[in-house]
Amino acid sequence: MYSRRPHRRSRSRSRTGAVLLAAAALVVSACSTGSSTSSATSAARAAQAAQATLTALPRATPAALAPYYEQKLSWRACGAPGFECATLRAPLDYAAPGEGDVRLAVARKKATGPGERLGSLLVNPGGPGGSAIGYLQNYAALGYPEEVRARYDMVAVDPRGVARSEPVECLDGPAMDTYTQTDTTPDDERERAGLVDAYKKFAEGCGADAPELLRHVSTVEAARDMDILREVLGDEQLTYVGASYGTLLGATYAGLFPDRAGRLVLDGAMDPSLSARRLNVDQTAGFETAFQAFAKDCVRQPDCPLGEPGTPPEQVGKNLKAFFGRLDAKPVPTSDPDGRELGESLATTGVIAAMYDETAWPQLREALTSAMNENDGTGLLALSDSYYERDADGAYSNLMFANAAVNCLDLPPAFTGPDDVRKSLPEFEKASPVFGEGLAWAALNCTYWPVAPTGEAHRIEAQGAKPIVVVGTTRDPATPYPWAQALAGQLSSGRLLTYDGDGHTAYGRGSDCIDSTINAYLLRGTPPADGKRCS
Numbered sequence: 001m002y003s004r005r006p007h008r009r010s011r012s013r014s015r016t017g018a019v020l021l022a023a024a025a026l027v028v029s030a031c032s033t034g035s036s037t038s039s040a041t042s043a044a045r046a047a048q049a050a051q052a053t054l055t056a057l058p059r060a061t062p063a064a065l066a067p068y069y070e071q072k073l074s075w076r077a078c079g080a081p082g083f084e085c086a087t088l089r090a091p092l093d094y095a096a097p098g099e100g101d102v103r104l105a106v107a108r109k110k111a112t113g114p115g116e117r118l119g120s121l122l123v124n125p126g127g128p129g130g131s132a133i134g135y136l137q138n139y140a141a142l143g144y145p146e147e148v149r150a151r152y153d154m155v156a157v158d159p160r161g162v163a164r165s166e167p168v169e170c171l172d173g174p175a176m177d178t179y180t181q182t183d184t185t186p187d188d189e190r191e192r193a194g195l196v197d198a199y200k201k202f203a204e205g206c207g208a209d210a211p212e213l214l215r216h217v218s219t220v221e222a223a224r225d226m227d228i229l230r231e232v233l234g235d236e237q238l239t240y241v242g243a244s245y246g247t248l249l250g251a252t253y254a255g256l257f258p259d260r261a262g263r264l265v266l267d268g269a270m271d272p273s274l275s276a277r278r279l280n281v282d283q284t285a286g287f288e289t290a291f292q293a294f295a296k297d298c299v300r301q302p303d304c305p306l307g308e309p310g311t312p313p314e315q316v317g318k319n320l321k322a323f324f325g326r327l328d329a330k331p332v333p334t335s336d337p338d339g340r341e342l343g344e345s346l347a348t349t350g351v352i353a354a355m356y357d358e359t360a361w362p363q364l365r366e367a368l369t370s371a372m373n374e375n376d377g378t379g380l381l382a383l384s385d386s387y388y389e390r391d392a393d394g395a396y397s398n399l400m401f402a403n404a405a406v407n408c409l410d411l412p413p414a415f416t417g418p419d420d421v422r423k424s425l426p427e428f429e430k431a432s433p434v435f436g437e438g439l440a441w442a443a444l445n446c447t448y449w450p451v452a453p454t455g456e457a458h459r460i461e462a463q464g465a466k467p468i469v470v471v472g473t474t475r476d477p478a479t480p481y482p483w484a485q486a487l488a489g490q491l492s493s494g495r496l497l498t499y500d501g502d503g504h505t506a507y508g509r510g511s512d513c514i515d516s517t518i519n520a521y522l523l524r525g526t527p528p529a530d531g532k533r534c535s
Contacts, residue, residue, distance in 0.1 A: 342377025
């Protein structure tokens with residue numbers, strides 16, 4: 001699955017960080033490891049699991065975990081002025097505490113005042129694989145509303161396997177360049193074999209780097225780590241804002257520790273009750289919804305290369321799909337110093353990257369014009385690189401590696417093999433005529449994962465938790481609006497807050513209605529009425 005925000009301007013202020021969650025044209029998908037089970041068996045397991053509910057942990061902290069809950073953090077200056085960093089210890093395996101630890105990077109910026117300090121506000125930008133510390137230092141601790149930063153210590157922890165917290169590494173820069181250019185719309189058996197080989201090499205690289213850690217980077221384990229941090233910070237309850245995949249992390253925390261869940265904001269929500277295949281189909285439809293909005297806007301602009309005024313969105317989509325087909329046959333040159341050309345896979349990722357934020361639509365029009373009319377793919381390549389977090393030196397962050405590691409542990413695989421994908425192509429292409437084929441094949445990646453999944457689809461009710469605010473955007477490409485409706489309905493205390501608009505997530509993106517509602521909840525504990533809508 002796809003679900004992260006590339007680095008770019010939002011409506012009213014800059015924000016950075018990952019909010020990725022599903023599958024970038026090739027690299028990520030909500031899936032899990034290889035299995036020999038049949039499609040029917042997998043479907044039956046998924047249906048059964050969807051009826052299960054995440055069970056709360058005992059309220060009393062087990063004695064074996066006491067050393068972790070009683071640890072003291074040693075804070076030191078780091079990054080920009082005002083930030084402090086520390087290292088938190090957590091058990092590698094919660095079933096065997098004390099037999100191996102993971103060291104998690106933590107950062108904070110203390111409440112600035114005025115006003116009484118309300119405690120710590122933990123933030124997570126999603127992914128999975130997004131650096132929460134990067135998000136804190138580059139956006140949240142500087143760009144969240146001033147009144148929120150005045151009353152809370154702004155805190156972030158990079159989840160296990162992510163960024164500064166024992167990061168999973170899979171491929172070096174040149175190997176990742178090859179991987180991201182692999183054809184994800186295979187036309188024949190040779191191309192299908194090439195795609196499978198790419199997924200296997202990616203998985204083998206991850207397994208060789210951290211074979212033991214890969215078994216312990218699940219969302220449940222990351223949520224348990226957050227509870228250790230809550231205690232170490234001295235907070236009786238967790239206050240939290242999570243975006244995209246960060247909503248699954250926050251909801252999981254509430255399900256495990258409902259009595260310790262304080263003011264939780266889950267923005268751009270996931271539905272934990274869905275199977276990997278269902279998540280991918282739904283998200284494919286989400287990108288189609290976002291593209292339709294882009295298409296309608298594009299033909300109203302004088303620089304739209306995909307159609308004239310009045311061109312229906314369906315035809316705009318056909319025009320883009322035809323362009324992808326031309327790139328599949330013959331990539332166009334770019335100004336990349338490493339000599340990369342723009343093929344179909346990188347172009348698709350570039351377009352999808354721009355779907356996360358409507359303020360990127362002018363950049364996308366310009367990039368498409370250059371590629372389609374001037375034979376220069378540099379602009380679309382730049383959008384793709386921003387999505388993959390590839391820097392100018394050709395190095396990649398660990399975002400995509402951690403994304404696959406978490407997704408492939410959390411759920412059984414979306415597909416059992418290429419034949420399974422081929423059977424599902426009509427369903428994906430119905431969800432999105434433009435992106436469906438590529439996203440269906442992208443969901444195959446975890447089929448070859450080196451460790452078995454530990455999670456299943458399940459409901460999260462969090463009985464006994466205080467009101468939890470679930471935010472959904474009606475034309476969100478990465479976390480479709482029905483997911484927010486579903487999560488709010490599952491949570492016993494869920495309050496659905498709707499933003500009628502475009503883009504991925506809603507808080508801090510220019511809606512005074514959304515921002516004031518969430519601020520009132522964070523600062524005064526006043527949740528919105530269930531079903532409140534903003535535009």
